Amino acid sequence: MGHHPVDILRFNTCGSVDDGKSTLIGRLLYDSKSLMEDQIEALERSADITGGGQINLANLTDGLRAEREQGITIDVAYRYFATPRRKFIIADTPGHVQYTRNMVTGASAANLSIVLIDARLGVIEQSRRHTCIASLLRIPHLVVAVNKMDLVDWSEARFIEICDQFNEFLPRLDIKDVKFIPMSALNGDNLVEPSVHTPWYVGPTLLGHLETVHIASDWNLNGFRFPVQWVNRPNNPTDRHLHDFRGFSGQIAGGIVRVGQKVMALPGGQITTVKEIWTLDGPLQEAFCPQSVTLVLEHDIDISRGNMIIGLDQLPGTGMDLHAQVCWMHPRPLQRGKKYFLKHTSNTVQAMVTEIDHRINMATLVPEPAPAELVLNDIGEIRIRTAKPLVYDGYATNRLTGSFILIEQGTNATVAAGMLLPSEQLVRPESGDYVI
Amino acid sequence: MSSYHLDHLQHLESEAIHVMREVAGEFERPALLFSGGKDSICLLRLAEKAFRPAEIPMPFLNIETGHEFPELIDFRDRRAKQLGAKLIIRTVDAAIARGDAIPKPGVVSRNQLQTPVLLGAIEEFKFDCCIGGARRDEEKARAKERFFSFRDGFGQWDPKNQRPEIWNLYNARLNQGENMRVFPLSNWTEMDVWEYIRKEKLEVPTIYFSHERDCFRRGGQWLPEPPAHADATKPDPYAGARPTEKEPIKRLVVRVRTIADMISTGMIESKVHSFDDIISEIAAARVTERGSRADDKASEAAMEDRKKAGYF
Structure with a gap:
């Protein structure tokens, strides 16, 4: 059919106000011919009304009235486009200091973050903060878009200077793949088509890079992890084969599972065998992350939502005392001794913050020990005690089984995004009491 | 390695199934909004994928404006029956009769009147969650929507105060009276929807394919001629939506690209007879799907305003 993207690349854009994020996205959509006539018409209409006749590509993504009035982006906006090679999901995340939580959301x-830098200003605190967040979130790929190069006369020296500024603090972070691209989002230089102004730049255009960056290994295929979301038990089935059907439904959060494979159900610790991998499209012999499936097990084990079924190699950690990095996302500060709900995979438990080890100074990226509290947009390391043991991996090993959110009791506000450090104690398969 | 690869539709499907199962796991009284339109047709297949071989653990809910295409109603009822699901229908007509919905003088479209009817149904059945087929690519205000979209006791959406949504961890906790709208198709585009319908060989209402129909030109669009006014003892439900003398009827070969009701759906001139044709037509299209929706043209913030008030 010719319209078959082979996979999905999710990326976000971040930068300071006026770095031209929305312009960059608008330009990508425009130049890749993903914009429709009525969208362009709407742009022209608002240009006549508010823009003095000048078409503003940022109006494409700034969807809310307050944003158009104030000329800023106040929430995460998602945009979609596809080329014959890939489908793209863009999270346009705002650069305002007070909206950093939205960047974490986006x-x-x-798979990839674009950090925009104004070529005139170079690397500023916001660039450091955004890169630091990308590193904490373990986003596998980073693009440093050195924008507004037209305003520095397409100076190669300036470009190299900014790359050097960036490379200065990069070793302190955990980012493996970084690409620097000189561009002008407003004029479309090096976005879709190579720019005539940068003969000294031999790398790909932004879209060229987005289309080809290798993301197949971004999913974790080591260590089977299956958080149970829902127990599948048909009531009064007309099909006799389904009378005793008892399946466990969920999305594979890591690794591969095969029929006949030994698995363990946690927290119970019972070991059994996978009898069937059920899907509406027929049974599978094996399934892998991130497929959604229903597992039927050999033995009748008590498993419910929030439990985890795992493979016997590469065991996860377990414990009630957690050590984690968090991004605080709420105006009410995090305080020691306060109780929250903690949602981890499909499991929600009560939890108490017992210690605040440090908060990261975003200007220097240096941890400052023992702060009294973490406030909105702070990133720090904390200790948490949960009411029940959690089964988890370090976030660096598995983003899905190593992440959690904290929910404030009473208001139910989501107040923190957490990334777990590896547990010192692993699940022990030889606790043979439970083996069936 | 290459065998452990999902294409974009498989990714979107798995994500949507995960969202549906979170709804089943977290809420006590969820409902699924099913209109018979192409997006909610995908929702139904995803519900089958998420919950079979068990029953789909939630009823279907539809809010009728009273101006629906008859083809859509037939299809909706038949499909719900095939799946053995309970279908709850609440109508704008009944709400107007009760005084729960009050039409604005001179406004024929009942699009905005669906909101109080939906909120009434949520209250009547104590639904704590409604799954809807909205997609972020449809409209600018929708582009800011979360998968799990929190609504306060008045059903309102507050775009500036949304819960951050991180990884695939959805905060589904509610207090009494609050509820959640959940959108499993958030990351799908119009093209994804049709490619999925083709891949899954799903039935769709016949009006998505080209057919002959009497239309008239209004507001730059071809609108379908409403059905004849059958019961003269009652006021004409299409009063004001019928063609005037200056709007001659023309017999055209048309189809719908998006379905609202007969008053707010523009028909597009088209000759498509298969899913392949539809997909090729969308790929070549130069206007968005919503370009044919009169309800969205009201103003630049039309959707934002309706969503704040509790719209789907």
Whole structure:
């Protein structure tokens, strides 16, 4: 059919106000011919009314009235486009200091982050903060878009200077793949088509890079992890084969599972065998992350939502005392001794913050020990005690089984995004009492 | 390695199934909004994928404006029956009769009147969650929507105060009276929906394919001629939506690209007879799907305003 993207790349854009994020996205959509006539018409209409006749590509993504009035982006906006090679999901995340939580929201599921830098200003605190968040969230790929190069006369020296500024603090972070691209989002240089102004730049255009960056290994295929979301038990089935059907439904959060494989159900610790991998499209012999399936097990074990079924190699950690990095997302500060709900995979438990080890100074990226509290947009390391043991991996090993959110009791506000450090204690398969 | 690869539709499907199962796991009284339109047709297949071989653990809910295409109603009822699901229908007509919905003088479209009817149904059945087929690519205000979209006791959406949504961890906790709208198709585009319908060989209402129909030109669009006014003892439900003398009827070969009701759906001139044709037509289209929706043209913030008030 010719319209078959082979996979999905999720990316987010971040930068300071006026770095031109929305312009960059608008330009990508425009130049890749993903914009429709009525959208362009609407742009022209608002240009006549508010823009003095000048078409503003940022109006494409700034969807809310307050944003158009104030000329800023106040929430995460999602945009979609596809080329014959890939489908793209863009999270446009705002650069305002007070909206950093939205960047975490937009970036958490991303394969790639674009950090925009104004070539005139170079690397500023916001650039450091955004890069630091991308590193904390373990986003596998980073693009440093050195924008507004037209305003520095397409100076290669300036470009190299900014790359050097960036490379200065990069070793302190955990980012493996970084690409620097000189561009002008407003004029479309090096976005879709190579720019005539940068003969000294031999790398790909932004879209060229987005289309080809290798993301197949971004999913974790080591260590089978299956958080149970829902127990599948048909009531009064007309099909006699289904009378005793008892399946466990969920999305594979890591690794591969095969029929006949030994698995363990946690927290119970019972070991059994996978009898069937049920899907509406027929049974599978094996399934892998991130497929959604229903597992039927050999033995009748008590398993419910919030439990985890795991493979016997590469065991996860377990415990009630957690050590984690958090991004605080609420105006009410995090305080020691306060109780929250903690949602981890499909499991929600009560939890108490017992210690605040440090908060990261975003200007220097240096941890400052023992702060009294973490406030909105702070990133720090904390200790948590949960009411029940959690089964988890370090976030660096598995983003899905190593992440959690904290929910404030009473208001139910989501107040923190958490990334777990590896547990010192692993699940022990030889606790043979439970083996069936 | 290459065998452990999902294409974009498989990714979107798995994500949507995960969202549906979170709804089943977290809420006590969820409902699924099913209109018979293409997006909610995908929702139904995803519900089958999420919950079979068990029953789909929630009823279907539809809010009728009273101006629906008859083809859509037939299809909706038949499909719900096939799946063995309970279908709850609440109508704008009944709400107007009760005084729960009050039409604005001179406004024929009942699009906005669906909101109080939906909120009434949520209250009547104590639904704590409604799954809807909205997609972020449809409209600018929708682009800011979460998968789990929190609504306060008045059903209102507050775009500036949304819960951050991180990884695939959805905060589904509610207090009394609050509820959640959940959108499993958030990351799908119009093209994804049709490619999925083709891949899954799903039935769709016949009006998505080209057919002959009497239309008239209004507001730059071809609108379908409403059905004849059958019961003269009652006021004409299409009063004001019928063609005037200056709007001659023309017999055209048309189809719908998006379905609201007969008053707010523009028909597009088209000759498509298969899913392949539809997909090729969308790929070549130069206007968005919503370009044919009169309800969205009201103003630049039309959707934002309706969503704040509790719209789907």
